Amino acid sequence: MTASLVAARAEPVVGRSVFTALATRELRRFAVNPVFLAGAALTAVTVWNAGRTAVTEIDTVTPYPAIYLGGFGMMAAFWQTRSMRASEPIVGTTPATLPIRTAALCTVAIVPFLCGVASLIALRLYLPVAGDWVYGAFSPSARIAVLVEQTVLPALGGPLLGVALGRWVRFPGAAFGLFLILYGWVTLVTIVSLTHPDPTQNVALRLFAPFAFFTSYENVTEVTTWRGSPWLFIGWQFALCVIAVLAALLRGAESRVRFTIVRALPMAGVAAVLLLVLATGGGLAHAVRA
Numbered sequence: 001m002t003a004s005l006v007a008a009r010a011e012p013v014v015g016r017s018v019f020t021a022l023a024t025r026e027l028r029r030f031a032v033n034p035v036f037l038a039g040a041a042l043t044a045v046t047v048w049n050a051g052r053t054a055v056t057e058i059d060t061v062t063p064y065p066a067i068y069l070g071g072f073g074m075m076a077a078f079w080q081t082r083s084m085r086a087s088e089p090i091v092g093t094t095p096a097t098l099p100i101r102t103a104a105l106c107t108v109a110i111v112p113f114l115c116g117v118a119s120l121i122a123l124r125l126y127l128p129v130a131g132d133w134v135y136g137a138f139s140p141s142a143r144i145a146v147l148v149e150q151t152v153l154p155a156l157g158g159p160l161l162g163v164a165l166g167r168w169v170r171f172p173g174a175a176f177g178l179f180l181i182l183y184g185w186v187t188l189v190t191i192v193s194l195t196h197p198d199p200t201q202n203v204a205l206r207l208f209a210p211f212a213f214f215t216s217y218e219n220v221t222e223v224t225t226w227r228g229s230p231w232l233f234i235g236w237q238f239a240l241c242v243i244a245v246l247a248a249l250l251r252g253a254e255s256r257v258r259f260t261i262v263r264a265l266p267m268a269g270v271a272a273v274l275l276l277v278l279a280t281g282g283g284l285a286h287a288v289r290a
């Protein structure tokens with residue numbers, strides 16, 4: 001009886017130690033991944049170049065951390081996850097289930113996330129803007145929300161999506177293909193909003209993405225602020241991150257763990273849809289040009 005109690009108490013400790021060891025290993029692998037390093041370097045160069053002259057169009061700067069940290073991070077995480085699949089027969093002998101190994105892989109998103117935070121701080125503190133008007137008609141807090149959703153959250157969500165994709169898709173070029181699809185979608189819905197920013201369906205299409213613009217520029221002195229709530233859009237992005245993690249953990253999950261994930265996924269989906277609807281209806285009643 002005593003031996004059984006000791007074993008039961010020791011099991012969670014062993015599980016935590018195994019997870020910590022796996023997470024540390026995956027973080028180190030990701031931090032030296034050439035694709036991620038290229039994205040981090042390109043982000044640093046872009047932010048540095050932007051700080052050399054006064055910026056009159058903020059949306060010419062903010063997309064790059066999302067592209068380089070989020071997009072490149074997604075591809076790096078995808079290929080790192082696939083490399084783990086190739087060694088499953090050996091790794092499977094360790095005292096860790098597949099969901100635990102997947103959770104360890106998800107921790108790699110911390111690295112680009114911190115790089116995104118650093119980019120946000122650099123843009124906010126050191127970026128010389130021509131005036132507050134470059135952020136549109138948003139309040140100071142909403143301006144921060146726009147910068148967070150454009151620089152920090154994509155850097156977090158991209159790698160998480162890469163892990164989920166790597167767990168479920170075998171095609172080696174899937175991450176690059178998805179990167180092109182997402183880039184094309186954001187470009188398409190932004191073009192639609194440039195000509196017709198007010199219709200609710202156009203707002204919903206623009207926000208139905210992991211990244212969204214909230215302003216456009218007619219010239220160097222006129223900025224159009226589009227409909228939508230930046231803060232609620234951040235909630236939508238967080239919901240997408242949760243869905244990506246749950247989808248990744250579902251692969252190989254069994255018994256009670258699988259049951260818990262299957263129950264949580266619909267709730268996360270409902271929360272995501274609700275936040276998207278609220279983000280679409282929030283903010284300005286119509287586009288404002290100033």
